[in-house]
Amino acid sequence: MSTSPSPALLARVAALSVAIVFFQIGVVSEVPLFGVTVDLTPLLVAFVGLLGGSLLGAATGFAVGLLVDLTLLQTLGVTSLVFTLIGYWAGRLRELRDPQAALTPLLVGAAAAAAALTGYSLVEFLLGVDAPVSLELLRQIILGTIVGTIFALPMYAIVRRALGGALPEDPRRRRRRRAYTTGGLSPLTKA
Amino acid sequence: MYDKTVRRRRAVLGLLVVLSLLLLTAYFGEAPNGRLHAVQRDFLAVVSPIQDGANKALKPVRDLFGWFGDTFSAKGQRDELRREIDKLRPQLIAAQAKERTYEQLLALYHLERLGLSDYHPVTATVIGQSPNIWYQRVAIDKGTPDGVRVNDPVVNAEGLVGRVVAVYPDGAQVDLITDSSMGVTARIGTSSATGLVVPKVGEPNVLLMRYLPPNTVATKGELVVTSGTVAPPDNSLYPPGLLIGQVTSTNEESAYTSVNVRPAVDLHHLDVVDVLTSGAGGRASRLSTLIANLPAQSQGGAGQAEQLAATGSGG
Numbered sequence: 001m002s003t004s005p006s007p008a009l010l011a012r013v014a015a016l017s018v019a020i021v022f023f024q025i026g027v028v029s030e031v032p033l034f035g036v037t038v039d040l041t042p043l044l045v046a047f048v049g050l051l052g053g054s055l056l057g058a059a060t061g062f063a064v065g066l067l068v069d070l071t072l073l074q075t076l077g078v079t080s081l082v083f084t085l086i087g088y089w090a091g092r093l094r095e096l097r098d099p100q101a102a103l104t105p106l107l108v109g110a111a112a113a114a115a116a117l118t119g120y121s122l123v124e125f126l127l128g129v130d131a132p133v134s135l136e137l138l139r140q141i142i143l144g145t146i147v148g149t150i151f152a153l154p155m156y157a158i159v160r161r162a163l164g165g166a167l168p169e170d171p172r173r174r175r176r177r178r179a180y181t182t183g184g185l186s187p188l189t190k191a
Numbered sequence: 192m193y194d195k196t197v198r199r200r201r202a203v204l205g206l207l208v209v210l211s212l213l214l215l216t217a218y219f220g221e222a223p224n225g226r227l228h229a230v231q232r233d234f235l236a237v238v239s240p241i242q243d244g245a246n247k248a249l250k251p252v253r254d255l256f257g258w259f260g261d262t263f264s265a266k267g268q269r270d271e272l273r274r275e276i277d278k279l280r281p282q283l284i285a286a287q288a289k290e291r292t293y294e295q296l297l298a299l300y301h302l303e304r305l306g307l308s309d310y311h312p313v314t315a316t317v318i319g320q321s322p323n324i325w326y327q328r329v330a331i332d333k334g335t336p337d338g339v340r341v342n343d344p345v346v347n348a349e350g351l352v353g354r355v356v357a358v359y360p361d362g363a364q365v366d367l368i369t370d371s372s373m374g375v376t377a378r379i380g381t382s383s384a385t386g387l388v389v390p391k392v393g394e395p396n397v398l399l400m401r402y403l404p405p406n407t408v409a410t411k412g413e414l415v416v417t418s419g420t421v422a423p424p425d426n427s428l429y430p431p432g433l434l435i436g437q438v439t440s441t442n443e444e445s446a447y448t449s450v451n452v453r454p455a456v457d458l459h460h461l462d463v464v465d466v467l468t469s470g471a472g473g474r475a476s477r478l479s480t481l482i483a484n485l486p487a488q489s490q491g492g493a494g495q496a497e498q499l500a501a502t503g504s505g506g
Contacts, residue, residue, distance in 0.1 A: 022241070022242065022245045023245075023249065024322060025242065025319045025320065025322075026242065026245045026246045026249045026253070026318070026319065027249045027252050027253045027256070028322065029319075029320040029321065029322040030253055030257070030317075030320055030459065030460060030461070031253060031256040031257055031459075032459045035396075037322040037459070038322070039322040039323070041322075054200055054204070055199075055200055055203055058203060058204050058207050059203070059207065061207075062207045062210070062211065065211070066214075069231075070230075070231055070234045070235070070238075071234070071235070071238055071242070071319065072319060072321045072323075072326065072328075072330070073231055073235065073328070073330070073357065073364050074321065074323070074326050075215060075218055075219060076214045076215065076217075076218040076227055076231065077211045077212065077213070077214030077215030077216075077218060078215055079323075080207075080210075080211040080214065081208065081211035081212065081215065084204070084207045084208060084211060085208070088204050120323060123215075127215075127219060136394040136397075
């Protein structure tokens, strides 16, 4: 269930978003890897959603998308739309499934990178940009997803560290609380 | 309580999605001088100094990342370049001889080949680049006060980079030659065949030179340069002889021949570029006017003027 994020959390998310967007534009965009450019912004949005819930994820997605579109003079609304959906989806994943596996950030990062690239393409097709589906475009989407996946774990660590104790319910703290209520032991060790 | 939370969550999502769609529709439908575009320009004016500062501060980090990539590819590039130099040396000698003839013929018409210094180049730093393959554009830190205007060509030491599409007090936006909005009249180095260089649809890093005459012979590795047409109807914004790229293959699928061109400029590593800000009254501008006022049969571009010069007719 999503609750209203605290002002401290909002401030941390805002500062992190601005820092990551400028780092993306100033550094990461100019360093291609395997022929594609790494895009950290969908990872940021997905991990804010994963840690903070669907409301915070969707709002962060909208704000980060708007910032990217404004700064790069892109069509306003395209990135906001795609990122809002990514942030919301990641938040709902946390609220419904509460995944605890260590590989969860990797899978969420891969899904976010793939969703962002596919989402851009879909919206641009709908807007009538002259670029039919081609093997090259498919290659760009696949490579972009792989590169996004590579950066998912470090990005998750950065987001988690930056948001820190301001999170409404940190999964680590929840695990610790569960362990405490069962006396720190699992039923197996009791037996 | 639970229902209320669910309703609120859905309402916020719906609101943000609708807001995005409204922004998208309004922005896409309005003119470039519309309200949302103005907001975007104002925003850029505010963040441009921050972006510029961040860009300079983060340059060492960027260089470090770039160094790793460069080291990996340096060996392969060195071998390839050595082979290319061996192949190009005889062509260079032939080209120098041809250039001497070309210069002499041009002198007959009291025309000199335009040097880039006549275009008042303004050196600018690239302060932002879109990570999205759909937007082949960069932001630079020179704008209106530096004499930068819309449609000014942008080059670097490797060749043609693109053209200015929007100018602001603190910077400008440059569409790269691989952007879908670009089209450059060009010719293949060793022939007089001219065509239009556009981005290859679906392949963001490849250019396509279209509308070449059917009998055009283009071999792999030949250089493609701007034709520099200046008179209507084939207006070209670019000075003649700017390197665009190299021919990689030829397509013969229609009445016209087309060739695939690999851009000469490494568009992923743009640090510093020159904006050619030839102002009204400048030498380049005067020369453009002169060519535009040539007799009727020689109008239609510098390409035809060059052909006239080569055949020695029309004088």
